Amino acid sequence: AGNSATVTLAVSIDRTPPGIAAQPSTTEWTNADASVHFVCTDTLSGVAFCTDTIGVQTDGIHDITGAAVDRAGNRATASATVRVDKTAPTIAATPDRVPNGAGWYNAPVTVTFACADGGSGVADCPAPSTVGGDGPNQAVSGTVADRAGNTATASLHVSVDTTPPTIQA
Secondary structure, three states, X not given: OOOOOOOXXXXXXXXXXXXXXXXXXXXXXXXXXXXXXEEEXXXXXXXXXXXXXXXXXXXXXXXEEEEEEEOOOOEEEEEEXXXXXXXXXXXXXXXXXOOOOOOEEOOOEEEEEEEEOOOOOEEEOOOOXXXXXXXXXXXXXXXXXXXXXXXXXXXXXXXXXXXXXXXXX
16 A cells, blocks of 8 residues: 655663762851752753752761652762861860869969860860969959860869068067
8 A cells, every 4th residue: 555654753862871960058167057059960861869958956967968869860979077076175275283282372373274175176275374473362263165066165263472471579
């Protein structure tokens, strides 16, 4: 019979994975909540799925991964790291020796500071401080900071009397 027919069919092929970029709210240590935002692109079949922004509220180093899927089923991932430390460091002030029984020192006193931080680490611990002037209840204070910006302060009061008593005959 010699009949024939022609059919035209459009076929779309997309073997290219979508693009995805992870954008952390900070790349440094922070003492506040952090987040990672994901930006997804696909120029062929279009983006079918992109991970929503992921928030982080807890202390620690968090590796966050997001995914992008295009309409052809191709998949890609991207990751970012956020570092959260909301916990203050610790600091202790210690004199170089104990006072006498009445709570006084008869010579200058050097107070040292011991600092620690289990999260982001100590950024700045105060240097030793020497109290040499006479007087009661002299305050010696030091403040420690961690790498996330948290701080703590320690104080110690010392009484110093370097003047020997006088005897009148």
